[in-house]
Amino acid sequence: MATATYTLGDFIADLDRITRDETSPHVITERVAPLLAKLVKNPGVVPGEFRRRPQGQPRGRYMLHRAPRFNVTAVVWGPRETARAHNHETWGVIGVIDNEIEETRYRVEEGAQAGRATLAVKTVMHHTPGAISCLVPGDEVHAMHNPTDRDTVEIHVYGKDLSGLKRKTWDADGTEKPLITPKYMNC
Ligand SMILES: [Fe+2]
DSSP states (O other), rough: OOOOOOHHHHHHHHHHHHHHOOOOOHHHHHHHHHHHHHHOOOTSOOOOOGSSSOOTTTTTEEEEEEEEEEEEEEEEEEETTTEEEEESSSOOEEEEEEEEEEEEEEEEOOSSSSSSSEEEEEEEEEEEETOOEEEEEBOOOOEEEEESSSEEEEEEESSOOOBBEEEEEEEOOBBEEEEOOOTTTTT
16 A cells, blocks of 8 residues: 655644754654655655756745744755755754765864864765754754766755855865855745
């Protein structure tokens, strides 16, 4: 017997319920992770126009659903595209739909010098379709890299709208820089 496809609407309803009942990032991400794992198996979950990059752009970023307590976005990483170490200021759950992504997690040790930190690599992970990665306070600084020659498509779920949110990124030498993500490409 065929099982019913888990849709974006189902996922949004579940996110609404989970974030209404829970405020702990650890509990929220623990509950959302298996649901996102189910969602990314739905081949039609991200419409075709949001599975590709705008011409000439290294990345695609599209809002699929914006709500007060969470948002759901589609992210496309072009071949060899990299986002250096950065933070998120909220919880996150990331699921791979197509191709693969390399994620490096860091431990940030603030130094004596303001604006300078030491970033120690905690783990380097290779995520393939169906893989889920959770970001929680204390473990949410990462770099992302598409090591392949074709686009990688993911769904990202965050507890805040990242567009316009004041975040941080770090150079390889630990120099801290402000990071503000522009608005999404479809809204
Ligand atoms: Fe990130």
